[in-house]
Amino acid sequence: MLDVDKRLGDFTLKASMTLPANGVSALFGVSGSGKTSLLRLIAGLDDPDAGVIRIGTQTLVDSRRGICVPAHRRHLGVVFQEARLFPHYRVRGNLSYGMRPAARARFDSIVELLxxxxxxxxxxxxxxxxxxxxVAIxxxxxxxxxxxxxxxxxxxxxxxRKQELMDYIVRLARDIDxxxxxxxxxxDxxxxxADYLVLMEHGRVIDHGRLDQLLMRFELTEYLGGFDAVSVVTATIVAHDDDYALTQLSLAxxxxxxxxxxxxxVGTPLRLRIPARDVALALSPPEHIxxxxxxxxxxxxxGTLDRRRSAVEVSLRIGSQVLRARLTRKSHDEMGLKEGMPVVALLRSVAFDTRR
Amino acid sequence: MLSEVEWQAIAISLKVAGSAVGWIMLPGVAIAWLLARHEFRGKTLLDSLLHLPLVLPPVVVGYLLLISLGRQGWLGQWLDSLFGITLPFTWQGAAIAGGVMAFPLLVQAVRLSLEAVDPKLEAAASTLGAGRWRVFFTVTLPLTVPGLLTGTVLAFARALSEFGATITFASNIPGQTRTLPLALYTLIQSPGKEAAAARLCVISIVIAMLSLVISQWLSRHARRRLRERDG
Known part of the structure; x- marks a missing residue:
């Protein structure tokens, strides 16, 4: 739970929200949107001018009651952009620097996980x-x-290296609680x-919600910048075809x-990322394709995108999941697409992560 | 090889310089930390005051010590009546004089290396649960060691060669406050002692060379260790 104000020179940060108690919540925005400042407030590396920060039932900051728990008593882990390892300690020394006695038993498993x-x-x-x-993680x-x-x-x-570390982080988010x-x-x-997304711009929170739901919101397309074209869908592995080196998945x-x-x-759930521009529509199942x-x-x-007069965005319902497609306005008009119409979605590319 | 008088001068010099460095270590590091990490009113004034011994004639420093810490001085009276401590004309007084003269060198060296320690590392340590003191002793201070070594050797050398403030405040008492420079000065003043003066001169040069060599070796060693760690 978070409700904070902070003035930094002529930049003001104002955020008020409740984040889910599990999974990965992402603060997303261009640089200068205040996401790192917000993180520093949570970590206790900066103090807000006014506001409240709570984790579960514990209050970290409450300016009205004069509470501000110092960083070293917050029991939060921080992984900085630069690793910030202590140069005079070996890796082992760095790892055990802040280790709680209770974590000693988990030392080997965490070392192995990473x-x-x-x-x-x-x-x-x-x-x-x-x-x-x-090591910093x-x-x-x-x-x-x-x-x-x-x-x-x-x-x-x-x-x-980026892909490699990303795999570690995804595995970690899956394996630790x-x-x-x-x-x-x-x-990308x-x-x-992420499971949950907080959109930030100019020190404000524009919107926050589950990642797959926010991605479906046309009106947020502009804020989502590079996101504008992805849907997130979950599926489960049902079979492998070794001859053709293919894997078959089942949607919900x-x-x-x-x-x-x-x-x-088989049985592993996958998170699929499907770019909207890689989804084509047909009115009947095409053959010889x-x-x-x-x-x-x-x-x-x-829906339409304000910035692009040539394009139309369509959200498609597939069972309980939603998929976004982008096509030209011309195709849309020629095909006579309407809400409620059954269509066939053709997927040109699918990226995936092993993420529950 | 060396006469008793020469040994005595060497022993007094080392004792005085060693104690001088010893007593300024703690306040030196504390003030260096204050100057490196904090902004406060009067910082420039404090900084200038600290550097005063470097630019003032040492005799002036010695005289100031005498009027403040002397038996009639305001601090000296207090020390005398409360603890029975007398500083002027004792080797402890010489150590005070040498320490005051060496203080700015120590502070400057430690301050520079404290400023080179990345505050981001300290912030990282605090997020790992380390309180202020633990951060200082496990992160800040160890990373300051090369500067601390340089500062210590510089301060030691300065205290060893101290003359003006020492002779003014602690006088030139044989067996008590007659350090190497004072002994040399005494010999030069007496006719027919040229040979003895030359011997002391050589001894001084040897000691100075030794401390320089040790300091170079220490700082090279410290730097090499850091470089090894940086790959």
Whole structure:
């Protein structure tokens, strides 16, 4: 629970919201939108001018009652943009710096989860960017935090390292039972990691809600920037076809999808990310077409984007899930698309993460 | 090889310089930290006051010590009546004089290396549950060690070579406050002691060289360790 005001020079931050007590909540906005400032307020590295911050039943800040718990008593884990490891301690020393006695038993499992066993006796100066950040995440986790705050932990890593660390973070969010507040300006990253999204601009919270729901809101398209074109859908692996190296998935309503082989056992839930521009519509199931993924859907809503007069956005209902498609206004008019009409959605590309 | 008088001068010098560095260590680090990490009213004034011993003639410093800490001085009277401590004309007084002269060198070196410590690391430590003192002793101070070493050696060398303030405040008493520079001065003043003066001169040079070599070795060692850690 959060309700804070903070003035920093001529920039004011005003935020008031309640975040879910589990999963990954992402603060999203361009740089200068106040997301890192908000994170610093939660961490106790800055004090708000006025407001209340609570975690569960514990009050961290209440300006009216004069409460402001200092950073070192908040029991929050913070992973900074730069790893901020202590250069004079080895990796092992860094990890155990804030370790609670109760976390000693989990030392080995956290080290293994983050893949840093081989680094324990090295000094931070000898680590690569990705390794250092994994150590920083482990160091924060071993304090047994009630909440893990992550400030753009992937910034500045190159493609492969970034993907690698992102996989670690996704696995971590799945395996540990600590809520995470994740700051980022990268839509791809958030679509892969976040469950809950807080949109920020000029120090204000524009909207917040479940990621898949916010992504369906046409009027937020502009704020969502790079997000404007993704839907998030969940599906479960039902079969593998080793001959063709394909994996078959089932959506909640039983419809099937085919993906290039996914190295996860049958029954694993996947989170799929489908760009709106990669969804084509047909009025009847087309034949002789190379697209493998065709889904029966019903048009739920048709909207326009203010910025693009040529395009139309369509949200499609597939069972209990929603998919967004973008097409030209010309196609829309020629096909005579209306709300409530059954159509076939053709998916050109699907990206996925192993995330429950 | 060395005469008893020479040994005595060396022993007094080392004792005085060692104590001088010893007593300024704590206030030196504290004031360096204050100057490096805090903004407060009168900071510039404090900074200037600290540097005064570097630019004032040492005799003036010695005289100021004498009128404040001397038996008739306001602080000296108080020390005398409360604790029975007498500073002027004692080796402890010489240590005070040497410490005051060396103080700015220590503070400056420690301050520079404190300023080089990234406050972000301290913030990270606090989010890991470390209170202010733990942050200081486990993060800030260890990262300041190279500067602390340099400052200590500089201050030691300065206290060792101190002459003006010492002779003014602690006088030149054989076996008590006659440090190497004072002994050398005494020999130069007496006719026919040129050979003995030359010997003391050589001893001074050897001690100075030794402390320089040790300081270089220490700082190179400290820097190499940090470099190793930086890959």
């Amino acid at each position: 893949g840093i066993e081989a680094l324990l006796d090295r000094f931070p100066g000898t680590l690569s960017g990705g390794e250092a950040r994994r 482990g160091r924060a986790l071993l304090t047994e935090p009630r909440l893990l705050l992550m400030d753009e932990p992937l910034t500045g890593l190159d493609g492969a 600590i809520p995470i507040v994740y700051v980022s300006h990268d839509p 990253e958030l679509a892969a990691i 309503d039983g419809q099937r999808l085919i993906l290039p082989i996914v190295n996860e056992p 190379s697209y493998r993924n065709k889904l029966d859907a019903v048009i739920e809503r048709v």
